[in-house]
Amino acid sequence: MGAMNTLRQNTGVILWILVLSFGIIWTLQDSDVFSAMNQPSRNIAMVDGSPIQQQEYQQTLKQLRTRFQKKLGGNLNSQMQERMREQAYNRVVNQKLREQQMEQLGISVTDSEVEAMVFGETPHPIIRRQFADSTGQINYQLLQNMAQNPQARSQWLQLEQYLRQQRRQQKMSSLVQSTIQISENDIKDYYRRQNTSASARYVSLRYAQVPDDSISVTESDLRSYYENNKEDFKREKTVTIEYATTTKEATAEDSSAIASDLSELRGDFKTTEQDSLFLVNNASDSDFSSAYQTPDQMSARVADSIYANPEPGRIVGPVFGGGQAHLIKIRDTRAAETEYAHARHILLKTDQANSEMRNRLQAIRDSIESGTASFAGMARKYSDDQSASQGGDLGWFAQGSMADAFGEAVFTAEPGSLVGPIRSEFGYHLIKVETRASKAVQRANLAYNLSPSQSTLADQESQLGDLAYYAEESGNFREEAQRLDLSVQQVQVETGQSSIPGIGQSSALSQFLETASTGNMSEVVELNDKFVVAHVTNVTPEGYRPFSEVESQIRPQVALQKKRKIVVQRMERAFAQSDFESLPEALGTDIRTQSDLSFSTNTVPGLGREPKFVGTVFGLDEGQTSGVVEGSNAAFVVQTTQKSTPPPLTEQRRQKIRRQLLKQRRKQIASDWLAALKEEATIQDNRSALQQ
Template identity: 30%
Template sequence: MGVMEKMRNSTSSILWILIFSFGILWVLADVDFFGGVTQGPRSLGIVNGDEITLNEYNQRVSFYTEQFNQQSGNPMSPEIRALYENQAWEDLVAARLIRQKMDELGITVTDTELMEMVTGDNPDPFIRQQFADETGQIDRIALQTAIDSPENSEVWILIEQQLRENRRQQKLNNYISSGLRVTPMEIRNEYVRENSFADIEFVRFPYSEIQDEEISMTDSELQQYYRENSDLYQREETYRFRYVSWDKTPTAEDTLNTVREIEDLRSAFESAENDSLFVLRYQSSTPFRGAYVNVDNIREEFSPVVDLEIGEVSDVEMVNGNPHLFKKIDQQGDEIKFAVLSYDVIADPIATIDRLAEEASEFKFYAESESFEEEAERNDKPVREATATKDTPFIPGLGQSQVAVDALEDLSVNSISEPIELNDQFIVAQMLERTPAGTRPFDEVRTQVENALRNDKRQVQALAAVTEQLTANSDLESLASALDTEISEAEGVRYSSTTIPGAGREVEVIGAIFGMEEGGMSGAIQGSNAVFVIRVVNMDMADAQNMTAEQQNTLRNRLEQQKFMAFNQVFIDRLKEDASIQDNRDRILR
């Protein structure tokens, strides 16, 4: 049913709504109601009283967008744009939190320090990059001329501001690093871990040897395990919703238009003198290679280029549904140099995408005034259900979609979303149920609790079985026979490793090995996947006294970097926890 037909059917109700609405508008206008309402939030967000403006947010998003366009050359999908928009917000919040922390710590940059960064013996890398001569030395005359030129005054103000912030950031990094220094003991321990090796023999008794029927569990035990491990069964806020969709697959007309577009470039491609520049200028989805390729190595779909004359361009060839033009540039024996101009067929932004968006908007309008199911039936749209989890972009049935999750967060029960544009479709969703974050009910996770408790009991029984056999079999050979298994060997097990060859990831077992003496035999060791009994055939423990100065510096730098990277994220997260952050993006951007 078209829009105009629906409008005609709803004329009487719409007329009364308009009459009532205009009456309300006159009353509100008399009391200047809209002066306060239209003002809304004045900034995109506030971090501890420091505003984030819409302008700087847009600049940050544009920066990411330009980077993406330069690197990929493809249209940005809604999902990628949503990721960049969120990253821009996180960047601006983090920058303010760090700046506020620097203010709190009293980290400043004096005018003398600033001058030293510009005109000193060792200028800032930015200054060195801009004013270095061909020998790599600073051109002091050019630098001073740039400083003294009146037309550069505003530029220098911006440069000085950036240099101050960079130096403050460096001081903060130094402040943090000073508390994360690596001790000589840590360096010695790391050297020993990296350079110590052991050759071992072992008997392994996998937990899977204990069969399910050998394990019994009572309801009381399950309930107790659930209570003691409730942190394992937490959930984020979840949304159950239904939706209808409009596929964004390119139409036959979209394909025809793309073919015509590339066909129109055929003559220009044939006469182009610089094929690399031509392919780049017209944004071919196939980049220019410029190398000679043996005829036998040319991909089958590119084979039309073989039969061309030098300088000739092929007719339009469809490769994987996308139009291609091939140009033979040169040929030397059996090797050919060629260029490819190709376009990916995408849905037309106006003829297809805008039409689908309009259909989705129309659906939303009438679904709100009538019924979601009735409107779906009237439009012959199947209604699907799905469940999404806050902060988890994957939605079963829809795939990866942070855009959809963000939209669902704003919906109340029974409300209907605006059209949500995903990479391959538009959807309109209706919220059916919102489940708050918290511990999942026992009945909902009973199967998981049973599996977890069963695994715990399986490990306990396996450990008891091996321990019992060890009392009667004191050597590895007799133990292997009693357990009906074989003795395995592993050579060159590194102290810093996390895996044992042939036995998988076993961090705790490796730790136990290097606590043993050469020739010694362990008791039953509870590993991640099995119970082990180890015999150390050879132990080569490194001596930190043999560490060279170069090795010491390498280890120190690596350990300091690891500490700094680990602390940095915790540092930002902690600042966020303690901060007052007001996020107005939903009210301003949408």
């Protein structure tokens, strides 16, 4: 205690207040030392009656966001934000559980231990980072001056608190991990499983071979199965919701505004000689590249605009394509290795000559040429190809990449012309050659993502807000949704279900459903690509699903049980009257062989996924035959024909395995320990209440 008091003497150098302020304080802030100190806050959760302040949770959430943005850059979308909030909540709950355990076990840290973390031979990394000189050695004189400065007293105490907390957690972790033991048998068993193989012969009969009409499944059978396996039909509280969504896509007005912004940059873009810098300065969502590209490497609209006149220096756009608006400067061109074309087609599928189909396609061509129909419209109506929904548009493609007859027709025709009907191995085609190109282009691509404006997002969110308001007023969610031209979906969700069908993951909705009652309306929830609002139409409490609901699910299981019994009894009778070699003849089947079996073998021919098979093979000695084994999909008898013996275990390999197992078990025991603490604790989650 005396040594720490000495550190707190009121002498020092004012210079190191600055060092403390701009160095250690930032580090401590990143480490959540300053959270929730003497400031009023509501509780985000209660763990066995002990509160977790909302401010502590918010500080942890801020750390996670900062680290994510430092690591990956950019903004977090709404679903990432939700996952981060869930992660932050779990962290503060886990930390509270650890603290409670440390209190119960009396784990503490002495002043001398803290001193060692500052002045000892192996100081804490925060000390080394802040006080190392140019040689990497800690400057203890500077450290002493700071420790003794009265104006830095509060910051020094916070540093001491942080170090004490770190040491205390380290002790707790060491105590938990001290229970891990890696025995010699553990090492040998791991080595054996990784390096042993076997071969086997087997005779099997699949349960599915028993005809359905040879068994009878009565209601008594079904009810008996239901009662004997009732835990399989246990369910959490189930909530039925109807919900409506609005998209977060950019509107035509948003796209127009983005195009207008790009248009204003045309003059400056044309005259600049620093294209890469221009893209950076104007926040392009597409990075600069000096690579030469061919039209098949671009979106069709962008390629069409460029290759209409691929003259170096020309500014193309704004043009939309690939979810972006583009303003493009053609920097240079050069000859491509092959020729490219942009074409559309109408396909009538057939694998043989068919004059009727050819005549139909000719009639379609006549309609297009007369001007009474468009190519795209006829493709949507008549084409059998998946490109029909795009008006037959195939985009750009290289010569030699299509069927021979098709490619020859495209690359010998004049751009703008119709070709066909022609026949390929796919059927009859009518082709429109849009254009062709034989150059590769180097371009600077100033591109902005077609994102919705804040006004658009507000409108979409507001529309669902209106739905929620009027539906609560009228009591008719579907009618109000229809009035607002919104479609409604219905889905059942079990509480604790991680993903909601049709919606995806949403912790906000999951929390709402945990406490929801019939008639409740959620807040408008923002997801990655949409907004959603949900209305609860029914709540089924936790319990067992009724027999009537699961009867159809039980029937195939009962049928399988009966088939299994028939097959196993048949095989046992046959095996009792013969040996392994004559068993196939008695059963009307064959002996199968399987080599290179290992403990990680998952499936076996004729058996499917059958864990019992591998266990049985390795449990037998060479030449030994099993009895009849009742597997998941089949009954079988197996004979182990060969088992390899792994080479002797070297000391180097032994130590490597020990380290491997130790690492695995340390990770597992930390997870299991926290899971056990959570299971035993009473945790009250107040997030839903705080959001109201």
